[in-house]
Amino acid sequence: MYDFGLVFSVLHAIPTMALTREQIASIATLARLDLTPSEIPVYQDSLSRILEFIGALERADTADVTPMAHPLPGLTQRLRPDLVTETDHHELYQQNAPLTAAGLYLVPKVIE
Amino acid sequence: MSALHSHTLTQLADGLRRKRFSSVELVGEFLARIEKSQPRLNAFISVAAPAALEAARAADRALASGAAAALTGVPIVHKDIFCTAGVRTTCGSRMLENFVAPYDATVVAKLKGAGAITLGKTNMDEFAMGSSNENSYFGPVRNPWNPQLVPGGSSGGSAAAVAARLAPGATGTDTGGSIRQPAALCGITGMKPTYGRVSRYGMIAFASSLDQGGTLTATAADAALMLREMAGFDPRDSTSVDTPVPDYVAALEEPIAGLRIGVLGEFFDKGLDADNERCVREALKVLEGLGAKVRQVSLPNLPLSVPVYYVVAPAECSSNLARYDGVRFGHRCENPRDLNDLYRRSRGEGFGAEVKRRIMTGTYVLSAGYYDAYYLKAQRVRSLINADFIRAFDSVDVLIGPTTPTPAFPIGAKTDDPITMYLNDIYTIGANLAGLPAISVPCGFAHELPVGLQIVGPHFSEARVLGTAHAFQRATDWHTRIPVGYA
Numbered sequence: 014m015y016d017f018g019l020v021f022s023v024l025h026a027i028p029t030m031a032l033t034r035e036q037i038a039s040i041a042t043l044a045r046l047d048l049t050p051s052e053i054p055v056y057q058d059s060l061s062r063i064l065e066f067i068g069a070l071e072r073a074d075t076a077d078v079t080p081m082a083h084p085l086p087g088l089t090q091r092l093r094p095d096l097v098t099e100t101d102h103h104e105l106y107q108q109n110a111p112l113t114a115a116g117l118y119l120v121p122k123v124i125e
Numbered sequence: 126m127s128a129l130h131s132h133t134l135t136q137l138a139d140g141l142r143r144k145r146f147s148s149v150e151l152v153g154e155f156l157a158r159i160e161k162s163q164p165r166l167n168a169f170i171s172v173a174a175p176a177a178l179e180a181a182r183a184a185d186r187a188l189a190s191g192a193a194a195a196l197t198g199v200p201i202v203h204k205d206i207f208c209t210a211g212v213r214t215t216c217g218s219r220m221l222e223n224f225v226a227p228y229d230a231t232v233v234a235k236l237k238g239a240g241a242i243t244l245g246k247t248n249m250d251e252f253a254m255g256s257s258n259e260n261s262y263f264g265p266v267r268n269p270w271n272p273q274l275v276p277g278g279s280s281g282g283s284a285a286a287v288a289a290r291l292a293p294g295a296t297g298t299d300t301g302g303s304i305r306q307p308a309a310l311c312g313i314t315g316m317k318p319t320y321g322r323v324s325r326y327g328m329i330a331f332a333s334s335l336d337q338g339g340t341l342t343a344t345a346a347d348a349a350l351m352l353r354e355m356a357g358f359d360p361r362d363s364t365s366v367d368t369p370v371p372d373y374v375a376a377l378e379e380p381i382a383g384l385r386i387g388v389l390g391e392f393f394d395k396g397l398d399a400d401n402e403r404c405v406r407e408a409l410k411v412l413e414g415l416g417a418k419v420r421q422v423s424l425p426n427l428p429l430s431v432p433v434y435y436v437v438a439p440a441e442c443s444s445n446l447a448r449y450d451g452v453r454f455g456h457r458c459e460n461p462r463d464l465n466d467l468y469r470r471s472r473g474e475g476f477g478a479e480v481k482r483r484i485m486t487g488t489y490v491l492s493a494g495y496y497d498a499y500y501l502k503a504q505r506v507r508s509l510i511n512a513d514f515i516r517a518f519d520s521v522d523v524l525i526g527p528t529t530p531t532p533a534f535p536i537g538a539k540t541d542d543p544i545t546m547y548l549n550d551i552y553t554i555g556a557n558l559a560g561l562p563a564i565s566v567p568c569g570f571a572h573e574l575p576v577g578l579q580i581v582g583p584h585f586s587e588a589r590v591l592g593t594a595h596a597f598q599r600a601t602d603w604h605t606r607i608p609v610g611y612a
Contacts, residue, residue, distance in 0.1 A: 037485075044443060044488040045450075045465070046481055047473030055478075056485060059543050063486055066544050067432045067499065073506045080504030081511055083334055083364070084320040084560025085584065090363055105227045111457035118452050121461050 030068075031061040129154050131612065134199060134293035134347035141188055141198040148181040148188065148198030148242065155200050155244055159291045162611075165272060168285040170205045170263050172245035173212050180242045187240070195354055197240030202292040204283050205246035206253055207233050207338070208327040212243070216329045217251040217261040217279075220455045220475035230327025231359045232296055232338050239354035244292055247282030251477045252446065253303055253331045255279050256549040257539065260479045265536055268311060269608040270574055274533040277307030277549075283341045284311040289611040294351050295341040300332050301434050302528075302553025304339045305565035309528035309577020312567045312606060314594065316340045316348040319584050320560030321366035323352075324359035332441035333364075335434075335557045344604050345566060345594035349373035352587065368585065376588035381596045382416030387521030391427050392552055398531040400571030405527045408568040408578045411600050412525070412593070422521060424513035429506050430554045431547060436490050436503035437558070442480075443487025449475060482543060511559040518583040523593055527552055528565040528577030552579060562587045566594045567603035575606070 032040075037056050041048045048056070103116060112119040129137065129151050140146055156174050163169060177200065184198035208214045208226030215221045229237065237243070250260040258266040258281025266281040268274040269289040276285040280297030284307035287295050297304040299317035308315025316339045323338040330336060340351045353374055358367040388409065393402060413419055451457040451471030458474055461467035476484070490499035517524060529549060539546045556563040561581050568578035578597070582590040598604050 040485045040489050040492075041469075043492060044484050045447075045468040045472055046476070046484065047466075047469035048481075049473075052478075052481075056482060059482055060485060060489065062542075062544055063435060063482075064489070066547075067436050067490075067503070069432045070429060070436070070499075070502050070506055073426065073429055073502075073509065075502065075505035075509065078505040078508050080501050081508040082504060084511070084558065085364075085366065088321070088364070088366070091360075093360065102227060106453075109224055109227075109454035111451060111455075120452055121463050121467055123464050 030064055032057050032064070130158055130290040131607065132293070133343050135344070135350055137293050138196055138199050138350065142193060144188065148184040149178065151198065152177050152181040152200050152242060152244065155292055159244060162289055162291055166267050166269060166285050166289060167264050168248055168266050168282040168289070168291060169245045170215055170217070170248050170282070171213055173243055176212070177242050177244050184240060184242060194238070194240040195350065196236065199241050199294070200244045200292055201236060201241045201294045201296070202244050202247050202283065202286050203233060203296045204249055204280050204298060206249060206298050206329045207296055208329070209233050209243065209246065212246060214246065214329070215263070216253070217249040217263060218475065218477065218480070219262045220449050222262070222456065224454055226327070228327060231324035231361065232328065232355050235355055235357070236351070247280070247286055247295060249282055250279035251480050252329070252442070253279040253298055253300055254442070254479050254483055256302070256306055256546055258282065258307070259536060259540055260477055262477060267536070268533045269611055270312065270533065273535055274574070275310070275536050277310035277533065279303040280341060281307050284308055284313060284315065287311070287313045287341045287343060288608060290607060293343065294347055296338060296355070297341045298328060298336055298338050299557065300335045300438060301557050302550040304341060305528050305553050305563060305577065305579060306549060308341055308565045309575065310533040312575025312603070312608070314342050314345055314348055314564065314566050314604060316352060316564045316591070317556065317562065318352060318356060318587050319562045321364050322356050322562070322585070322587065324357070324362040324365050326359055326361040330445040332438040333445060334441060335438060337557070345564065345591050345598055346374070346377055348564065349377055349591045349595070371588050373588055373591050377592055377595045379592050380416070381412070381593055384417040384523065384593065385521040386412060386417050386419045387422035387517055387524045388419055389427070389524055389526045390421055390423050392526035396530045396548070396551065397527060398571060401527050401529070401531060401576050404569030404571060404576040405578055408597065409525065412597060415596055415600060420521065422517050422524065424510070424517055424555070426506065426509040426513050427555050430510055430558055431551050433503045433506050433510065433558060434550070434554045435486070435547060436499050437507065439483040439487035440491050440500050441487070443484045443491065446480070446484055479543070507558050510555060514555070514559045514561060522582070522589060524581040526579055528579040532571050532574035532576060556581050560584060562590050564590050564594050566597060567606070568601070569603055575603070
C-alpha cells in the first residue's frame, strides 16, 4: 500500500498549503521565539515543505486505531511514596542563573 | 604494550586488570590523541584532562589493591547531552554554552561507579536534532574517513571519536537514529537499547517518548560490556523499566545457528545506494553461513515512520524546550523590555535554525484545530507501525537491513532542504517509534566509505541483538578497520 518511493516523491512536490508570513509570525509568537525578518521566509518555505511531507499520514487508514503515546504498551506510570527526597540546593542551582539577588531569580517587572 | 589506542574497550579493561599498562598511561595516550585531532575533527566540546588524570591515578591505586570494578581505569567520553557535575554540559547549543549541571546523569554516575574515567564531552547536533552534526553551535564534526564528509548525527562527535580511536567507547543518545546512523557513517558499532532500559535522568530531553541512551564502540562485545554497566532501573526516570539486566557479556557467545532473520522488503527500495545494498546482502550471506535462516518479511506501515516521527518528535521537543526561558538557567538576552521580550529574544538568540524549525513545527501540530489532524493521527499510525513489528517478531527473531540509505555525504550537501536531511533516518526511526533495541555494525565499504548493517530485535532482546552482532564480527573484520591517519 505504501512504499518509500512515495515518501521520496514528496521531495519534489510543490507545497500545496504554503504558510503565510502571518502564520509563521503567529507560530513564533506561540513558541516565544523572536525571528528576524530574514528568517521568516526561510521558515515559510521549510515549514510548508514539512507540513506537505507529514501530510502523507492522511492516506493511512486509522479507523478504530488507538493512538500510541508510549513505546512500551501496557506500561503505566509509577507512583512513589510522598516523601521528601531532595534537600535545599538553591545556591548551587542559582550558579547557573543569569540574574539573581538575595536568593531570588530576577526578571523584568511583570505588574505595572 | 604499545599503541594502546588500537585496542578494544574489552581488551583495555582486561589489560588494566592484568597490569600490562596503567590507567595513567592509557588516559595520557588518549588525551594526547584528542588534543592532536581536535583541529581536524572537532569531535569534542569540552576536554576534562586534569580531572581524568587524577581519576586515572586513583584507578591505578584501586587496581593495585585489587579493588577494581568492571571498567576501572578505562577512559570513555560522553555525548554532551549527559549532565556531568563540574564539567559544562552544552547540548551543542548556545543556549547552554555556560551551563554546568549540578548533578551527574544516572548513566554518567553508573559508568563512574563501574570505574570508567571521563575524558571529555563530545560534539553533537544542537539538542540532538540533526543527522550530520552540522547543527552544533560549536561547529561541525568531520568524518575521520574523509574530512570533507559529515560523521552523521546527532551523536557525531562520539562516533568520530571512537572511529579515530580518541576513546575506546562513548555514550550517545538515539531518538530517531542518532547512535546508529553516525556509527554506520563512521564505521563503528552503535547500540540503542529498548526504550526504558537505560535511565534518561540527567540526559537532556528532546523527545521523551523516543529518547534512549546507548553506546558507540568498536565492537559489539564492547557495547555489551558498557551497556551492562549503564542499564538498569532508575526510580528517578518515570519511564525506566524495573526488570533485571542480563549479563550481556556472558550471553555473547550463544550460537546463532537456527536464528530466524527477517529481511525487510521495504528497506531495499530505490532510495538505497546500490553499493550499500551489496554490502548488506553479503552480510546476510555471512549470517546464513553461520546457520541463520533468512526470510523476507513486510512491515507495510513502516514507510510512514518518517512522517510520523516529524510530527511526534517536534511536538515533544516544543514542549520539552519550553523550559529554556532565560530565567533560571541558560542564555538570556541583553536589556529585555519586559518578560515576553525576555522569553522571545533569549530563545531566538539561544537556539539555532534547526531547533527553531522543530519547535515551530511542534507548536503548529499541537495548536488548536490541528492537534487531531496531525498529532493524534501520527500517534494512531505509530500504533500501526508498532503492530507491524510485533507481528513480524511472531515469525522471526531479529530484523536485519541497512542502517542508512547511503554512506557519509559531503558537509553542506543537505543543509538547504530539511526533508532530504530527515530521510537519512528512514531505516532507523521505526525502532524508536516502537521502542525496540537495535544495533548498527560495520558490514563493508561503499565508495571507500563504511556501511552499516542494522539488527533490530523485540523489546528487551539486547542480549540476542548483541549476540548476533558479535557472531557477525567473529566472522568478519570490518569492525577492525581504522581510518588512515588514526591507526
